[in-house]
Amino acid sequence: MEVSIEINGVEQTHDVEPRMLLVQYIREVAGLTGTNIGCDTSSCGACTVLLNGESIKSCTVLAAQVQGMNIQTIEGLADEDGTLHPMQQAFHECHALQCGYCTPGMVMASVSLVEKNTSITENDVREGLEGNLCRCTGYHNIVKAVLQASGTSS
Amino acid sequence: MIPAKFDFVQVDTVDAALEALKEHGDEAKLIAGGHSLLPLMKFRLANPAVIVDINRLDDLKYVRDSGDHLSIGALTRHCDIEKNEMISSNAGVLAKATHNVGDPQVRHRGTIGGAIAHGDPASDIPSALLALKATLVVNGPEGEREINVDDFFTGFLETDLSDDEMLTEIRVPKLPDATWSFQKFNRRAQDWAIVGTSVVCGENHIGVGLVNMHSVPFRSEAVESALLAGASAEEAAEHAAEGTEAPTDLNASRDYREHLARVLVRRGIQEAGR
Numbered sequence A: 001m002e003v004s005i006e007i008n009g010v011e012q013t014h015d016v017e018p019r020m021l022l023v024q025y026i027r028e029v030a031g032l033t034g035t036n037i038g039c040d041t042s043s044c045g046a047c048t049v050l051l052n053g054e055s056i057k058s059c060t061v062l063a064a065q066v067q068g069m070n071i072q073t074i075e076g077l078a079d080e081d082g083t084l085h086p087m088q089q090a091f092h093e094c095h096a097l098q099c100g101y102c103t104p105g106m107v108m109a110s111v112s113l114v115e116k117n118t119s120i121t122e123n124d125v126r127e128g129l130e131g132n133l134c135r136c137t138g139y140h141n142i143v144k145a146v147l148q149a150s151g152t153s154s
Numbered sequence B: 001m002i003p004a005k006f007d008f009v010q011v012d013t014v015d016a017a018l019e020a021l022k023e024h025g026d027e028a029k030l031i032a033g034g035h036s037l038l039p040l041m042k043f044r045l046a047n048p049a050v051i052v053d054i055n056r057l058d059d060l061k062y063v064r065d066s067g068d069h070l071s072i073g074a075l076t077r078h079c080d081i082e083k084n085e086m087i088s089s090n091a092g093v094l095a096k097a098t099h100n101v102g103d104p105q106v107r108h109r110g111t112i113g114g115a116i117a118h119g120d121p122a123s124d125i126p127s128a129l130l131a132l133k134a135t136l137v138v139n140g141p142e143g144e145r146e147i148n149v150d151d152f153f154t155g156f157l158e159t160d161l162s163d164d165e166m167l168t169e170i171r172v173p174k175l176p177d178a179t180w181s182f183q184k185f186n187r188r189a190q191d192w193a194i195v196g197t198s199v200v201c202g203e204n205h206i207g208v209g210l211v212n213m214h215s216v217p218f219r220s221e222a223v224e225s226a227l228l229a230g231a232s233a234e235e236a237a238e239h240a241a242e243g244t245e246a247p248t249d250l251n252a253s254r255d256y257r258e259h260l261a262r263v264l265v266r267r268g269i270q271e272a273g274r
């Protein structure tokens, strides 16, 4: 079936099987490999992207279900001239990544979280990122980065 | 992991959904948020030949004040329920139970209708609806029927819905003065409950629902009657495992679950101030 999805502002139309997962569409058909697959069972959050501005796990959505909708991936965050999105910049400055595998999902989940909460606390960040696992950092610097990007860090 | 092959049908009205179900019979499955169905299909534990996508039924995404009760459309997502002011102030236990489902990404996709129709005894949401004594509205070829949530869950992952019916609305009584509590015991933040409970205590309303204590979402009439007879929280909670057949799995034995039910129900009743 033909599935059209706007990814990072660019409309893509591809002929895919109904059973194709959104994460495969993004990685294998649209060629945007910044979005990772970790667990493939909706537990780890590595595949998190924004659907109409809200975080979702793209391993648990069919591409066909988002026909005509709007997806943003990690590739779509920075400006065209390479200036990082404030969340990416904060992750960079706070040393919020080590191996980097969780990072695209972590950043997208954080963008959605901060968007939905104007005055976010450390607890909100920890709770709000419960769907994203990181095996390296111990989370402290990730929390710091999200608070910095939201403008609420001290 | 990729599900087995299926045909995909997208519908945008209830009538079209019912038509598709009629046409394909037990070969077809509705998909709402897909957050219970797709994991099963990826593990090949479910292999429907036809998937009917009802995500675009915007007419079924609402929370309305209907006088003595709130009406909630079956396609309303968890994230829109946990933050809804009308639900928080009239049926707080439902907002809290919904907030405890999975993580923000899951709550951006999952729907209340899917959580109920899936009939999972481990799901948090049915316990709140049992404690609130909600009514479910179902549409089918014969038109609309109402069903008491008590009669809806008929077996493990089985409900009173027939193949050609769909859930369209959930009605919860407005209990602005009731006190309530939702308790959930799990090992990691985003996990399912090992055991959980919803407790609602109003002037003429006592409701206690249990999560993961039986083959179906379970309402503890034993605890409710003890409370109605004037028992204290400690006394009433002693009845929490009565009538249940809790599963034994990697997380907990049946005995341990029974213990957890007594502890959580006691805490729930105490938090609800009884």
Ligand SMILES: Cc1cc2nc3c(=O)[nH]c(=O)nc-3n(C[C@H](O)[C@H](O)[C@H](O)COP(=O)(O)OP(=O)(O)OC[C@H]3O[C@@H](n4cnc5c(N)ncnc54)[C@H](O)[C@@H]3O)c2cc1C
Pocket: A041, A042, A043, A060, B029, B030, B031, B032, B033, B034, B035, B036, B037, B038, B039, B074, B075, B100, B101, B102, B103, B106, B109, B110, B111, B112, B113, B114, B115, B116, B117, B118, B122, B123, B124, B125, B161, B165, B166, B167, B168, B190, B191, B192, B193
């Ligand atoms: C990682 C993860 C963690 C989770 N954690 C929890 C948790 O802690 N607690 C909890 O309670 N839940 C949890 N869930 C489940 C979550 O609540 C699901 O969203 C919910 O159970 C199913 O809703 P859905 O809209 O995704 O349903 P779907 O998966 O689309 O559908 C589920 C079933 O219901 C049927 N169905 C759907 N809508 C209707 C309708 N309107 N009428 C008739 N039949 C219908 C479908 O055919 C299917 O059989 C979790 C899920 C995931 C993926």
Ligand code: FES
Pocket: A036, A037, A038, A039, A040, A041, A042, A043, A044, A045, A046, A047, A048, A057, A058, A059, A060
């Ligand atoms: S790959 Fe999707 S949540 Fe882990």
Ligand code: FES
Pocket: A096, A097, A098, A099, A100, A101, A102, A103, A133, A134, A135, A136, A137
């Ligand atoms: S940086 Fe390695 S998993 Fe998070």
